[in-house]
Structures are given as structure tokens and as C-alpha cells.
Amino acid sequence: MKVENRTIFENDNLHVLRGLDTNSIDLIYLDPPFNSNRTYEASVGSEAAGAAFKDFWTLDDLDNASHGELADREPELYHAISAAEFSHGQSMKAYLIMMGIRMLEMFRILKPTGTLYLHCDDNASHYLKTVMDTVFGKDNFRNEIIWQRAATTKGNLKKGLARDSDSIFRYSKSDTFTWNVEAVTIPYDMANLDAKTKRQYYCVEPETGRRFSLTSLTAQTYDPNSHLTYDVMGVVRTWRWAEARMRKEIAAGHIVQTRPGNVPRYKRYLDEQKGKRLNNIWVDIPNLTARSKERIGYPTQKPIALLERIIGASSNPGDMVLDPFCGCATTCVAAERLQRQWIGIDLSPKSYKLTQSRLQQNGMLEPVIHRKDTLKFYKQKRTYKHTLFGIQDGKCNGCQVPFPFRSMRVDYVVATSKGGIDAADNLQLLCSACSSMKEEKSDAGTTDSKRFKS
Ligand SMILES: C[S@@+](CC[C@H](N)C(=O)[O-])C[C@H]1O[C@@H](n2cnc3c(N)ncnc32)[C@H](O)[C@@H]1O
Structure with missing residues (x-):
């Protein structure tokens, strides 16, 4: 069933997911409980006070039918989960059944061009990867993003290293998916260049102080039959661009000859570059602290900047973004800021009020739709x-x-x-x-x- 933009469901996400239309969502981000074996509560006196969720799992927590439904619908997934039970125990099995049954629905509702980001940590990440490979297909795995939370060295350091990262798995539904490279390109901070960038852009123009690097203007092609071949390997050297472009670059002062007789080279100015492409290790978005302005005290609240990066990279304005474990709706706030449509789902009765108030704090006055129904339009096939x-x-x-x-x-x-x-x-x-x-x-x-x- 189609759902309106700016809707928060207060319910178990499984019921809502089952009722959403097949191929209807462009991007799903989920930050579920991580199987950390603890309970989370909002800080007393905070805006989110009263919000809490448990993160320990036993088979008793599950609706018995989920168990059988998973074994019936997706036997391979059930086997993968049983393997996790052997190596880790029943709590992991219960957790993975809870996640697996929801993941099947998420895969169904995602558009063929859609992407899903699953946020987790080392409590269950390796088992969740198996679940995801089974549901999405291993070829649709795109990245494991390692998000460094705080550059901390706290913890029991006598026995090991501080645990300071989360994993975010990125899967697409097919090999045609939305990907906006600008969202993962970070502009250079000219006042605080790192050593690597300085090494790369090692020349400084004395008159202007502009940094640049010198790169080759020739390209190689392998052509054993060509009379232009001038090395024994049959490599042909040609200019990188056609004449018109070369003339344009010369006029713009981008082509220099470092010494008479040398092959001319291209002057690549640092301040003309779009920025640095990120890799899969994200260290530039710190987790929220007690002093962070955007923190409202909701347990495990994530930074808006993290969600903006994800939404920016894998969706376009107007696309529908879904967060089925939305908490205090960080995803929804980020989606709204980037002109995407959004739907949030959470068990907590706090989610709706917090979303409304966070959106207002961000200067967005559109009303949020609050639904408690379960979209009972799906066919119940359980026996x-x-x-x-x-x-x-x-x-x-x-x-x-x-x-x-x-x-x-x-x-x-x-x-x-x-x-x-x-x-x-x-x-x-x-x-x-x-x-x-x-x-x-x-x-x-x-x-x-x-x-x-x-
Ligand atoms: C880790 S928190 C999400 C925090 C969120 N990313 C944020 O920035 O606020 C996990 C959330 O999942 C919710 N939750 C757990 N099980 C759920 C279920 N079956 N259906 C819907 N929400 C659920 C909890 O209430 C909790 O708010």
C-alpha cells in the first residue's frame, strides 16, 4: 500500500513492511539494535526521556511463526542462521531470525535501482553479512563502510584495543543503482592541508602561492602495426587531448614546459579540484557527545551528517527514503533537509513527537503524519x-x-x-x-x- 511522504509509524516494523508496496522505496537505511545484550534508555531530563529499547534476544522473543516462515520462504537463509547458532548460540539465532524476516521484506519493497544501508557493529556484523549476501545476492554487496565513531582510546586497554567503529553494509538490489559521487567528495581545506595532499601537490607558484602538480600530457596505446611505434614494445604515444582542447589549455596557462626540449606537462591546480574522494573508512564524522548541539538524548542517536552523506550518495531529490528502526528520526530529518520524501517506523511512542520537534528545530514546518495501524493489506500466509x-x-x-x-x-x-x-x-x-x-x-x-x- 502506498504511504504518504512524512509519515511516522508507531509499530513493529515487520507489520508495516509487509504492507508496503513491492518496488516502492529508493533507499533504506536501518540502524537496528546490534545484539549488544543490553538495554538502552534516554538520558534523564533530556528531550527524549522515557525512550528505551532492549537489545538482548532469546527465541522466546520471537513470534514462533517467524521461525517457520523463514525456513519455508528462504531455506538457504535459514541454514545460514542455523550455522550462526552453532558457532555463536541461540541468542544470535533469535536475533538473526528477527533481522532475516524483516530483510526479506525490505528487499521486496526496494526499487530495482534502490540501495540499502545496514548499520551494525562487531557484535553481529559478520553474521549479518551472511544474511545480507543470502537475501541480496553476494554480487550486490557494494561496500562495508567503517565509521570511526570518536577516535577514542577508552575501554579495557589492558586486554586489547579500544572498539571504536561501526560497520555499515551497502547493498544494491541490482547492478543499476543510484550513486552520486559528489556526496562522497570532500572539498580540500586549504588552510589545513594534510601531508599527503601537500606531497601530491608539491609545487607552489611563487607569484600566486597556488599549489599544483605536474601530470603527463601523453597517453599510451599498444599498437604493434603502427609506424608511429617508437619503443621496442610497440607502445604508441599520443597527446592526451585533440588539438582544440590542447590549444584551450595552453591559453589557460595549464600547459608548461619545465625546460626547453622537455615534453610539455599539465599543471593541475589544487584549488580547481572538486575535492578528495572518500574511501570506505569514514573518520571525519564524529559521533555525538553530551555537548553536541543536535543531541536530544535518544539512546544511540546518530549524527545528521552521517545520514546526509548516505542519502546524498544513494538517492536523488524527490526519492523515497525509509528508516524502519528510525528512533528519533535522524534519517527523516536528513532526508527532509535534502528534499527527499521519507517514512520512519519505530516501536517507540516517542519517535513521532521527537521527529516533529526536530524538524521544527531545523526550520521545517510541514506536519508529520502519525500512524499506528499496521497496513493490513498483505496476505497472511502463515500456517x-x-x-x-x-x-x-x-x-x-x-x-x-x-x-x-x-x-x-x-x-x-x-x-x-x-x-x-x-x-x-x-x-x-x-x-x-x-x-x-x-x-x-x-x-x-x-x-x-x-x-x-x-
Ligand atoms: C539504534 S536505535 C535507532 C537510532 C536512530 N538511528 C537515531 O538516530 O535515532 C534502534 C531503534 O529501533 C527500534 N526498534 C527495535 N525493534 C523494533 C521493531 N521491531 N520495530 C520498530 N522499531 C524497532 C527501537 O525502539 C530503537 O528506537
Whole structure:
């Protein structure tokens, strides 16, 4: 179902995601709980006071049917999650099921040209990467951005290094995606040039003080048949540009001959360059501190500059941006500032009020739509089988061995022919071997289980 710009949903994002239209969102940024095994609360007396969320996970936290639904819809993903359970434990499994089921919906609603950024940290990043590779396809992985939060050296340094970075995975839905390189090009700070830039632009014009570097004006092509070849390898040297462009550059004073007889070179002025392209390690956006002006006290609030960079790089004005774990709506504020449309979702009743007030503080007066409904337009395809799979933790109730969802059969504990009833507590999942064995033993050889096959 189409949703209006500037909407905040106060709800479990799974219900809202299920109701959003397929291929309708240009950019998704999510900053979910990281499986850090703690609870977060807003600072007392802050604007966000009262906001809190928990970040520890057990299988009991999950709706049992999610478990079975994941095993049914995406068996490869379920196997990846089971592998995480073996190496890390049940809490990671519960966390990844929660994330996996939502990730399938996010992939569905993303436009074919869309991008998703998943913010996480080393508590679960390596397992989440497996989930993402399975849902998006490994070829659609674009970057792991390492965001240095504060250049800190705090922590238990007697036993190791300070943990000071988050990971942000960038995935596209296909190999045609929005990418604006200007958003990841940082203008040079002429007053405080770093040593590397000074080395690169090592010449200074005495009359003007302008820095420049000298670069080659020739290009090489390999042409073994050409009579122009002048080295033994058959390399042909040509001017980099055609005559008209060369003349234009000479007139602009961009072409110099350092000594008579030398090949002319191109003078690349530093102040004419757009800036420095970022790589995947971002150290220039510090995390918020207690003194930061934009901080409102919401636990784990992210800097607007970080979201502006992400939104600027992977969307265009007018595009629809979604944050399904929006907290105090940093993504929405950044999207509004960059003239994008946006939708935010959060369980916290605080999100809507904080969004409204943050937008006003940023001089934006458009009203925010507050919705508490769940967009109940999706088809509920869950069955008893999904729920039983979760209750039994993917294991056959006979031999207790884990089996793929499709290999399980729903069985009456007490057959209907013997008075068993059609109720959840009289149903169980059995593997085919246990189910056949039970059928053979039963007097009537009943095939009651077939009634619940999905
Ligand atoms: C790490 S915080 C996000 C902070 C946000 N990026 C910001 O700058 O304010 C995670 C948020 O996810 C929300 N959350 C957790 N589980 C959720 C769910 N199932 N549906 C919607 N929101 C959820 C929490 O209430 C919390 O606000």
C-alpha cells in the first residue's frame, strides 16, 4: 500500500513492511539494535526521556511463526542462521531470525535501482553479512563502510584495543543503482592541508602561492602495426587531448614546459579540484557527545551528517527514503533537509513527537503524519506448520533431529479417529521417517497428517 511522504509509524516494523508496496522505496537505511545484550534508555531530563529499547534476544522473543516462515520462504537463509547458532548460540539465532524476516521484506519493497544501508557493529556484523549476501545476492554487496565513531582510546586497554567503529553494509538490489559521487567528495581545506595532499601537490607558484602538480600530457596505446611505434614494445604515444582542447589549455596557462626540449606537462591546480574522494573508512564524522548541539538524548542517536552523506550518495531529490528502526528520526530529518520524501517506523511512542520537534528545530514546518495501524493489506500466509516449526525449534518431535521445513509433516498427536481434536496442542511436526513409522503402527494406517500439509 502506498504511504504518504512524512509519515511516522508507531509499530513493529515487520507489520508495516509487509504492507508496503513491492518496488516502492529508493533507499533504506536501518540502524537496528546490534545484539549488544543490553538495554538502552534516554538520558534523564533530556528531550527524549522515557525512550528505551532492549537489545538482548532469546527465541522466546520471537513470534514462533517467524521461525517457520523463514525456513519455508528462504531455506538457504535459514541454514545460514542455523550455522550462526552453532558457532555463536541461540541468542544470535533469535536475533538473526528477527533481522532475516524483516530483510526479506525490505528487499521486496526496494526499487530495482534502490540501495540499502545496514548499520551494525562487531557484535553481529559478520553474521549479518551472511544474511545480507543470502537475501541480496553476494554480487550486490557494494561496500562495508567503517565509521570511526570518536577516535577514542577508552575501554579495557589492558586486554586489547579500544572498539571504536561501526560497520555499515551497502547493498544494491541490482547492478543499476543510484550513486552520486559528489556526496562522497570532500572539498580540500586549504588552510589545513594534510601531508599527503601537500606531497601530491608539491609545487607552489611563487607569484600566486597556488599549489599544483605536474601530470603527463601523453597517453599510451599498444599498437604493434603502427609506424608511429617508437619503443621496442610497440607502445604508441599520443597527446592526451585533440588539438582544440590542447590549444584551450595552453591559453589557460595549464600547459608548461619545465625546460626547453622537455615534453610539455599539465599543471593541475589544487584549488580547481572538486575535492578528495572518500574511501570506505569514514573518520571525519564524529559521533555525538553530551555537548553536541543536535543531541536530544535518544539512546544511540546518530549524527545528521552521517545520514546526509548516505542519502546524498544513494538517492536523488524527490526519492523515497525509509528508516524502519528510525528512533528519533535522524534519517527523516536528513532526508527532509535534502528534499527527499521519507517514512520512519519505530516501536517507540516517542519517535513521532521527537521527529516533529526536530524538524521544527531545523526550520521545517510541514506536519508529520502519525500512524499506528499496521497496513493490513498483505496476505497472511502463515500456517500451523510455521508456528510448530518455531515451537519445535526446527526439530522433528519424534527423533529430535533438525530437518528442513519442507521435509516436515504436520501430524495429530492423538489421531482424529481416536478422538484427537483439531487444536494446536494436539499437533506436532514429524520428519517423513517418523511420520511413516507412526502411520505403519497405527491400526487404521490413518493419513491424518495430510490435512495440514502446506
Ligand atoms: C539504534 S536505535 C535507532 C537510532 C536512530 N538511528 C537515531 O538516530 O535515532 C534502534 C531503534 O529501533 C527500534 N526498534 C527495535 N525493534 C523494533 C521493531 N521491531 N520495530 C520498530 N522499531 C524497532 C527501537 O525502539 C530503537 O528506537
